[in-house]
Amino acid sequence: MIDGTAGVSGHRHADDQLLDDPKALAERDPGGMLRHTASAGAQVRESAALAAEANLSMLADDGRPRAVVIAGIGTAGRTGDVLATVAGPRCPVPVIPHRSAGVPGWVGAADVVIAVSASGRSPEALGAAEAAHRRGARLVAVGPADSQLQSLAERARAPFIPVPRRAPARASLWGLTVPVLLAARALGLVKVNEADLAETAARLDADADRCRPTAESFVNPAKSLALGLAGSIPIVWGSSPLASVAARRFGDTLSANARYPVVTGALGEAGRGRVGLLDGVFGGLAEGERDIFADPEESTEDGTRLRLVLLRDGGLNAEDDADEPLAVEERRADAVQTLAERRGVRCDVVTAEGGSALERLASLVAVPDFASIYLALAHGLDPMAVPAITEMKELANQ
Numbered sequence: 201m202i203d204g205t206a207g208v209s210g211h212r213h214a215d216d217q218l219l220d221d222p223k224a225l226a227e228r229d230p231g232g233m234l235r236h237t238a239s240a241g242a243q244v245r246e247s248a249a250l251a252a253e254a255n256l257s258m259l260a261d262d263g264r265p266r267a268v269v270i271a272g273i274g275t276a277g278r279t280g281d282v283l284a285t286v287a288g289p290r291c292p293v294p295v296i297p298h299r300s301a302g303v304p305g306w307v308g309a310a311d312v313v314i315a316v317s318a319s320g321r322s323p324e325a326l327g328a329a330e331a332a333h334r335r336g337a338r339l340v341a342v343g344p345a346d347s348q349l350q351s352l353a354e355r356a357r358a359p360f361i362p363v364p365r366r367a368p369a370r371a372s373l374w375g376l377t378v379p380v381l382l383a384a385r386a387l388g389l390v391k392v393n394e395a396d397l398a399e400t401a402a403r404l405d406a407d408a409d410r411c412r413p414t415a416e417s418f419v420n421p422a423k424s425l426a427l428g429l430a431g432s433i434p435i436v437w438g439s440s441p442l443a444s445v446a447a448r449r450f451g452d453t454l455s456a457n458a459r460y461p462v463v464t465g466a467l468g469e470a471g472r473g474r475v476g477l478l479d480g481v482f483g484g485l486a487e488g489e490r491d492i493f494a495d496p497e498e499s500t501e502d503g504t505r506l507r508l509v510l511l512r513d514g515g516l517n518a519e520d521d522a523d524e525p526l527a528v529e530e531r532r533a534d535a536v537q538t539l540a541e542r543r544g545v546r547c548d549v550v551t552a553e554g555g556s557a558l559e560r561l562a563s564l565v566a567v568p569d570f571a572s573i574y575l576a577l578a579h580g581l582d583p584m585a586v587p588a589i590t591e592m593k594e595l596a597n598q
């Protein structure tokens with residue numbers, strides 16, 4: 201048992217029994233992260249309704265922008281990656297996620313800035329909104345009602361899309377993402393229709409049901425993914441640009457909720473570099489020396505090993521464009537699975553389902569989101585508490 205100086209308590213080894221005890225899960229999740237995560241489908245529906253009430257049509261009045269900058273940090277920043285991947289390579293204008301304060305130097309009157317913040321007060325989103333207004337760029341703001349971001353949007357006479365503030369930012373991905381997508385749709389940059397939104401929400405609901413606390417580990421894909429990752433160093437690679445966004449999202453939640461270090465990215469790039477990790481001290485070298493007959497309870501060897509999670513997209517529909525042929529992505533994904541197998545590195549595969557890009561993304565995000573929370577709970581960690589972030593802010597005076 202460790203007691204962190206900032207009030208974090210937990211245990212080094214995961215307790216797998218705990219995951220099949222719904223009462224214990226509820227006790228260890230006082231902030232209700234499981235419940236908040238299960239609201240993903242509802243977030244999609246609610247945000248779509250709230251965006252419909254915002255005056256997004258005024259965005260289109262000045263025609264197609266030169267570029268779109270999505271400004272925000274953390275989960276709010278991820279929404280820019282989601283937009284870029286859902287818009288895809290056919291998007292007629294550059295879509296640029298921007299994670300530092302202000303906006304890129306070239307932003308001007310021809311551009312659109314979408315400032316996103318779950319709290320409505322991150323310096324990155326506020327700074328971007330201010331800079332956009334100053335430079336005459338079109339601005340859209342996404343954040344909670346009555347926030348600093350809303351006042352800024354009002355001052356700039358810019359459309360504001362409210363996001364209900366019920367959960368921490370990382371459990372509000374869908375509430376933040378849908379307004380960004382709908383603002384981009386109003387600008388003619390993405391093809392997300394009502395059926396896509398409804399199907400995405402339904403998929404998130406169905407996955408939340410499969411991952412519910414009362415579903416036992418052997419039928420609950422999130423609990424089994426969490427138990428597979430316990431004690432390992434996860435490597436999460438996505439087979440396509442869309443799956444790579446989901447991989448990075450899993451990195452966010454594994455770090456913030458379960459406090460696991462994690463390597464994430466696109467398999468295309470990893471295949472030309474980081475795939476070498478599979479041969480390293482936590483990969484093939486460790487696996488080669490492992491005594492497979494040793495009792496894990498009694499073993500004194502250092503048990504830290506890699507665990508690969510491969511998010512496989514399987515491709516978009518034929519009418520959607522893709523960066524590279526599906527067959528190339530598929531061959532690469534098969535290859536890395538073979539590589540892992542040859543080195544004895546265990547690999548979990550999550551395969552995308554659904555028709556639209558958004559639904560496919562949801563199908564790759566939902567189970568890993570829950571897994572990050574179950575992994576925290578298996579270690580006795582409260583997935584909601586983030587004292588290191590608070591301490592960091594205090595020390596850095598932010």
Ligand SMILES: O=P(O)(O)OC[C@H]1O[C@](O)(CO)[C@@H](O)[C@@H]1O
Nearest residue numbers: 273274275276317318319322369
């Ligand atoms: O969405 P916000 O409120 O701008 O916060 C940005 C990021 O900062 C944090 O709140 C940490 O301070 C993260 O949880 C979040 O993703």
